[in-house]
Amino acid sequence: MSAGFQAVHWNRNKIVYDLVLLAGVVLFIGVAVALSWNRTPPKNAADVFGLYIRASGACGFLMLTLVLCIGPLARLSRVFLPLLANRRHFGVLTCIVVISHFAAVLGWYVADGHPFNLLFELTKWSDYASFSTISFKAYGFVALLILLLLAATSHDYWLAFLTPPVWKAVHMLVYLAFGLATLHVAKGLLQDERSPWVAGYFAGCFLVVAVLHMIAGWREASVDAGEAPRDNWIRIGPPSSIPDQRARIVAAPNGERIAVFRDGAEIGAVTNLCAHQNGPLGEGRIVDGCIVCPWHGYEYRLQDGCAPPPFKEKLATYPLRLQDGMVEVDPRPLPPGTPAAIRVESA
Amino acid sequence: MTRGHRLAHRYIWPALALVVAGLFVTALVTRPPPEPAQQAPVKQEQAK
Numbered sequence: 165m166s167a168g169f170q171a172v173h174w175n176r177n178k179i180v181y182d183l184v185l186l187a188g189v190v191l192f193i194g195v196a197v198a199l200s201w202n203r204t205p206p207k208n209a210a211d212v213f214g215l216y217i218r219a220s221g222a223c224g225f226l227m228l229t230l231v232l233c234i235g236p237l238a239r240l241s242r243v244f245l246p247l248l249a250n251r252r253h254f255g256v257l258t259c260i261v262v263i264s265h266f267a268a269v270l271g272w273y274v275a276d277g278h279p280f281n282l283l284f285e286l287t288k289w290s291d292y293a294s295f296s297t298i299s300f301k302a303y304g305f306v307a308l309l310i311l312l313l314l315a316a317t318s319h320d321y322w323l324a325f326l327t328p329p330v331w332k333a334v335h336m337l338v339y340l341a342f343g344l345a346t347l348h349v350a351k352g353l354l355q356d357e358r359s360p361w362v363a364g365y366f367a368g369c370f371l372v373v374a375v376l377h378m379i380a381g382w383r384e385a386s387v388d389a390g391e392a393p394r395d396n397w398i399r400i401g402p403p404s405s406i407p408d409q410r411a412r413i414v415a416a417p418n419g420e421r422i423a424v425f426r427d428g429a430e431i432g433a434v435t436n437l438c439a440h441q442n443g444p445l446g447e448g449r450i451v452d453g454c455i456v457c458p459w460h461g462y463e464y465r466l467q468d469g470c471a472p473p474p475f476k477e478k479l480a481t482y483p484l485r486l487q488d489g490m491v492e493v494d495p496r497p498l499p500p501g502t503p504a505a506i507r508v509e510s511a
Numbered sequence: 512m513t514r515g516h517r518l519a520h521r522y523i524w525p526a527l528a529l530v531v532a533g534l535f536v537t538a539l540v541t542r543p544p545p546e547p548a549q550q551a552p553v554k555q556e557q558a559k
Contacts, residue, residue, distance in 0.1 A: 295534060295537065296541060329513055329515075329516075332512065332513075332516055333516070333519075336516070336519065336520075336523070339523060339524070339527055340527075343527050343530070343531045346531050346535060347531065347534055347535065347538065350534070350535045350538035350539060351538045354538065354539060354542070355538075355542045355543070358545060363539060367532075367535060370528075370531060370532075370535070371528075371532075374524055374527065374528035374531075375528075377520060377524040378521075378524045378525060378528070380520075381517065381520045381521040381524060382521070384517055385521065388514055388517060388518070415514075418514075419514070420513060420514055421514070437512075437513060442512050442513055442516070444512070
């Protein structure tokens with residue numbers, strides 16, 4: 165993998181995906197503005213900006229909720245895996261909607277005749293002494309800065325430059341942004357809006373995301389607990405216990421996960437971490453002799469963990485042996501790209 | 512995801528949920544009472 169810049173490779177699926185998303189955003193904001201306009205016709209330019217601020221804010225919050233649900237849903241059910249492939253496009257569009265929300269806020273201040281008041285409000289440092297005095301705009305502004313950072317570093321160039329672990333750690337800031345956006349709503353919109361349905365909607369969105377992440381996290385805790393190796397080998401089971409062209413995932417205590425794949429009579433063990441975004445390779449399948457990552461389709465040969473030419477990614481492999489008819493794996497990784505697959509008589 | 516990231520997820524989400532839920536409820540409980548209704552009836556009285 166190179167840190168050299170390459171433009172996004174557009175294909176038909178990505179274009180359709182983005183167009184559908186864009187149409188959804190335009191429809192959501194358009195309908196929300198039209199309904200509000202009908203209920204409370206604007207009296208001046210500031211009111212028009214106000215309508216857009218609410219509509220784009222609600223749209224951005226919903227998009228952030230949906231984009232954060234994709235990860236845990238894909239962990240809980242393979243049905244949702246296809247949604248992961250273009251998740252970054254969804255995230256970038258969310259950021260664009262939030263930028264338009266902020267632009268409308270600036271427009272509202274200009275239309276109101278006090279273009280610099282937002283700056284004064286955000287830099288009134290004495291307000292930051294307690295939760296009750298912090299302006300809701302401060303929460304929203306910090307959330308916007310985080311989303312800008314994430315959108316700006318969403319391209320694979322930054323993924324390669326920062327390395328997947330660092331990139332992933334940086335992008336976990338989106339959780340903080342979501343928490344700040346929820347507080348932005350609670351201290352802003354919900355101070356005037358008394359309908360319990362509106363408060364319930366925003367609280368419900370946050371709860372759904374939080375509960376999904378917690379369930380997905382707890383479900384995987386047992387796998388992370390790992391299995392104690394005997395004489396440095398972890399027993400997998402008979403070859404037939406590994407589904408054909410699929411993997412079984414094991415881990416040593418305090419160790420990273422290992423994906424043990426079987427392709428007919430050939431068995432190979434590689435790290436469960438895809439070299440692209442640390443995706444769960446063991447949840448992928450073998451196609452034409454190559455392990456295919458379920459997240460973005462990166463491929464690796466089963467024999468040695470190397471991506472087929474012209475790609476250069478390599479995975480760490482693990483020694484395997486057949487002992488008393490049982491497949492066993494040594495949890496100490498070999499250098500990436502080391503051939504380590506074995507053949508068994510029958511599976 | 513690496514083991515470290517999964518571990519971080521398992522601790523971050525309960526903590527974030529507690530903090531945000533607490534502050535969310537605080538923000539709703541401490542909001543000022545709604546403004547009184549419009550003064551239309553008073554105007555009618557004055558008209559009489």
